[in-house]
Amino acid sequence: TAQQWMPEILDQKPDIVVGLFHSGWDKRDVENGRARPLDENGSAAVAWNIPGFDIIFTGHDHRTANEKFINRVGDTVLILNGGSRSENLAVADIKITKRHGKKPEKRISGNLVSVAGFKSDIDFIEKFSEQNLAVTRYVNKVIGNSLSTASSRDAYFGSSAFIDLIHKIQLDIT
Helix, strand or coil, X not given: CHHHHHHHHHHCCCCCCEEECCCCCCHHHEECCEECCCCCCCHXXXXXXXXXXXXXXXXXXXXXEEEEEECCCCCEEEEEEECCCCCEEEEEEEEEECCCCCCXXXXXXXXXXXXCCCCCCHHHHHHCHHHHHHHHHHHCCCCCCCCCCXXXXXXXXXCCHHHHHHHHHHHXXX
């Protein structure tokens, strides 16, 4: 875990420590000075509890974030989350100034860049067209038919046949 490795990482005196987490960010998860453990969107717990990170790139919860966060020891951590569907790129700008005999000065800022106006790279698309076709065939493969309407709405009020089916498939596969 990050908590186990952070002292060893910091002993090496890195200029910057970056976290990349497939876990969402919501600073409201840090309540009364404690972060909720075992949260599927646990980036707040890591940012709060494990000193040493300068930047944490998050993802999973489909929300965007570009904010600075003060952890439990008073360090500032930049949190960047580009959101979902590759609509934004999370970009960190880092400037480190080293002066002999002094602690390096770090200036870190973030930006979310919308990719809506970017054109596709034709060479890239061409190079990976075979892989794209294989993935498209796989995800479009019919694996069954249902004679009834599938909905997860029942799950708000109790058991749901659709959710039960998903859970059964996941358990069968594992």
